[in-house]
Amino acid sequence: MIIDLPKNVENIIGSLEEHGFEGFAVGGCVRDSLLKKTPKDWDITTDALPVDMKKIFKKTFDTGIAHGTVTVLMDGVGYELTTYRIDGNYSDGRHPDSVSFSKSLSEDLCRRDFTINAMAYSHKKGIVDLFDGRKDLQNGIIRAVGDAKKRFDEDALRMLRAVRFAAQLGFKIDDDTFEAIKEKAKLLSNVSKERIFVELNKSLNGEFAQNIKMVYTSGLYRYIGKEFAKLNKNIYDFYPRKFPNKKHMYWAAFLENIENAEAVKKILFELKSDNATRNNTYLLVKELKNPLPSSDEDIRWSLHRIGADLFCDYIEILKSDKKNVDILDKIDTIENRYSLILKENHAYEISMLDITGKDLMDIGISKGPKIGEVLEFLLKKVIENPLNNEKSSLLRLAKEFI
Structure with a gap:
C-alpha cells in the first residue's frame, strides 16, 4: 500500500536516503493515514544521528537532542526527526533513565505504546508492521506492544491514552491490555495532573466519547485525583456531543449530573485546568441545574449569571442532550427570545x-x-x-x- 506523504516529508526521507541513511514516517501519522484521516503531524524516525541530520539539513533546531530528536524546518513547518533508539529503565514512570541510539528500526518500534502506533512507512520499504498494527486497525483493537505491564510501567499515562484512543477511534481495548490497565491503574497517581487533564480533554472531545466509561470500569478514576474519584458512576453515562472546540462545554456536559456544582471547581482545580475552563464549566453546570427559563425575565437573569457567550454555550448543551429531545421546541423558543433580548438591548x-x-x-x-x-x-x-x-x-x- 502506498501512503500519500506530504512533499516535505518525501523530501526529508529522500535526503536521508541519498546520504546513506534510512528514513520512515512513524507512529500516529501512519495510523491516521491508514484510517483515511489527515495526520496533524508527521514524525520521522531514522538511523541517522543528530549530528548527521544537522549536516544534511540547512535549518534545524535541537528540540530533544538527548533523546535523539532534531526538528527540521521546511517551508516554515517543523518536522521532528528522531534517531532509532533503545530506552533504558523508567524509574520516574515517564522518561527513560538512559537512551541508546540504534541502527535497527525494529528495536525502535519495540519501545512504542500500542501496535497501531508502532508502524513505519517509506516509499522505498513500504509499511513496516512488526506487531500486526494494521490487523488491529482493521479489527478496531487497541493493544500494547509486547508486555502491556512493562509499557505501563514505563509511562503510566499510556493507560489513559488507551482510553483516549478508544474515545477518538471507537476501538475496543484488547483484553490482556485492559487487564494490565486494571492491575497497574495505581501508577496513574504518579502522573502529573496537567498530562492527565490533556488526555481527558481529548477523550471528552472524541467522536466515541461514550468510551470515557473505561476510566471507571478500569479503575483509573480512583487515581486521577481525590475529587475526581468521588464522581458517581452515573456521571460516566456520557455520549458524544457535537460542540465547537470549547473544553468547558465538554466538561459541563460530562459533569452536568454532579450532585454539587461546587465540586466542579474542586475537580478542575485539582486537574490544574486553566482558569477560564474551570470557571466557565462551573457556571454552566450551575446554570444547567436551574429550571429552564420560562419568560424573558428568566432569560435576563440567566444572562446576568453567566453572560451572553456562555448563554449560547448553555443553549447548545441543552440542544445536544438526548433527554431534551421532547422539549427542543421550548429550547428553540428560549433561543429566539434570547436573540430578541439582545436585539432590543435589554x-x-x-x-x-x-x-x-x-x-x-x-x-x-x-x-x-x-x-x-x-x-x-x-x-x-x-x-x-x-x-x-x-x-x-x-x-x-x-x-x-x-
Whole structure:
C-alpha cells in the first residue's frame, strides 16, 4: 500500500536516503493515514544521528537532542526527526533513565505504546508492521506492544491514552491490555495532573466519547485525583456531543449530573485546568441545574449569571442532550427570545444601566459601598422590567430605595 506523504516529508526521507541513511514516517501519522484521516503531524524516525541530520539539513533546531530528536524546518513547518533508539529503565514512570541510539528500526518500534502506533512507512520499504498494527486497525483493537505491564510501567499515562484512543477511534481495548490497565491503574497517581487533564480533554472531545466509561470500569478514576474519584458512576453515562472546540462545554456536559456544582471547581482545580475552563464549566453546570427559563425575565437573569457567550454555550448543551429531545421546541423558543433580548438591548449587567455611580452621587448618595448596593437594586428592577432602564426612572427608583 502506498501512503500519500506530504512533499516535505518525501523530501526529508529522500535526503536521508541519498546520504546513506534510512528514513520512515512513524507512529500516529501512519495510523491516521491508514484510517483515511489527515495526520496533524508527521514524525520521522531514522538511523541517522543528530549530528548527521544537522549536516544534511540547512535549518534545524535541537528540540530533544538527548533523546535523539532534531526538528527540521521546511517551508516554515517543523518536522521532528528522531534517531532509532533503545530506552533504558523508567524509574520516574515517564522518561527513560538512559537512551541508546540504534541502527535497527525494529528495536525502535519495540519501545512504542500500542501496535497501531508502532508502524513505519517509506516509499522505498513500504509499511513496516512488526506487531500486526494494521490487523488491529482493521479489527478496531487497541493493544500494547509486547508486555502491556512493562509499557505501563514505563509511562503510566499510556493507560489513559488507551482510553483516549478508544474515545477518538471507537476501538475496543484488547483484553490482556485492559487487564494490565486494571492491575497497574495505581501508577496513574504518579502522573502529573496537567498530562492527565490533556488526555481527558481529548477523550471528552472524541467522536466515541461514550468510551470515557473505561476510566471507571478500569479503575483509573480512583487515581486521577481525590475529587475526581468521588464522581458517581452515573456521571460516566456520557455520549458524544457535537460542540465547537470549547473544553468547558465538554466538561459541563460530562459533569452536568454532579450532585454539587461546587465540586466542579474542586475537580478542575485539582486537574490544574486553566482558569477560564474551570470557571466557565462551573457556571454552566450551575446554570444547567436551574429550571429552564420560562419568560424573558428568566432569560435576563440567566444572562446576568453567566453572560451572553456562555448563554449560547448553555443553549447548545441543552440542544445536544438526548433527554431534551421532547422539549427542543421550548429550547428553540428560549433561543429566539434570547436573540430578541439582545436585539432590543435589554440590560442584564450594571454596566448596561442608563445611569452611573456619579449620577447617584449627584443626588446625594455617598461614595462607597452604598453606590454598589443601589446599582444592584436598580439592575434588579431593570431585569424585572426593561422599561425601567431610562435615566429619569432609575433616579426615581434610587431615591425611593434610599
